[in-house]
Amino acid sequence: MRIVMIGQKGFPTLYGGIERHVEELSKNLTQSGHEILLYARSWYTPKISEAVPGIKIIVTPTIHTKHLDAIVHTFTSTIHALFQKPDVIHYHGVGPSLLSWIPRIFLPRTIVVATFHCIDRYHQKWGPMARWFLKLGEKSACYFPHQTISVSKTIQNYCLNEYHEMTVFVPNGVTLQPAPSTASLAAWNVEPNKYVLMVTRLVKHKGAHYLIKAWGAARRLSPLLMHQYKLVIVGGSAFTDDYVAELRNMAKGDASIIFTGWQSGAKLDALYANTRLLVHPSENEGLPLTILQAMAAGRAVLASDIPEHQEVISDSRFWFHNTNVESLTHKLITLLEQPALLDKAGEANRQTALKDYQWCDITKKVAALYTAPLAGRTLAPKLKTAGV
16 A cells, blocks of 8 residues: 655654654554655755655655644645555644545545544643644544544543544554663763663653752752762753753753753663663653653653553552652652662563554554544544534
């Protein structure tokens, strides 16, 4: 089949959960003989015609601003895709899904699929108008495609309760990597098992400010323990330069806090594989790939107690109360005092990743939706319901 991917920033992945999701899904689909047309934005992706055999990168125009980048690129990509004779058009994210009605009308024989990755309108960076459009995108993702994928059971229940539509639960996945070299850790002057890790876009709802506050508090309360460790924060701005500056100002004067900027490939794999503990203090999520990647590397994970995290991390000893700095401080100290518990939890996480979150298995579930669309939605009644 010729399968179009729309909604991601580009390929190969520099950063971003959706981008990693699309990259891994696309690579696995090509192994089954499918052809992938993957749309990219010029500011993110080098001008290359083919990334790996079976994946063709197509760069279409956009307007690189916070509010226009995604929707303009989705529009230009969708129009271009109409002329590529696709068998499937797969939209990623609720914002891009806003335009999923276009191929339903103009390419009636093409299967349209959308993946609902996250409830984006909850993110603090968006104003009232953007949140209204994102809510409309949610409705579009649930109504217009033949099939809608939810990456977590929490999102699946949200779609059922909010829009009365049953979506298909297919989680994010990971590709297990061989043990990476530790040599790259020297660039940040950290040692294996002597640092705590956070990997994320530095946007406010991801909660890096909670972690920095808790880190400082933990170092004051338990200096002998905490001074053995450093805090490594991997990621960068996503139209959030002011917030990044705020984080750096919070960490000013604390040599134990290290900002690495964006990392990928072997360097990022090494950071995951050698951390003592991954912390993910996000206020809301879909199904975070950073947690799955740490699990696949056999690392313990401490996460906020939102439902999406609890789906993956079932042991309540590794939850802290969402947005609560005192709770996070307490859990950091308690867990770092118990290396044997962290080792045991890391091995349990690795087994869970092997069992439930391997891309080779997840790709088969997605491919099955591409070939069984007739169980999906008819468009005409939904157009009226959605107000289009």
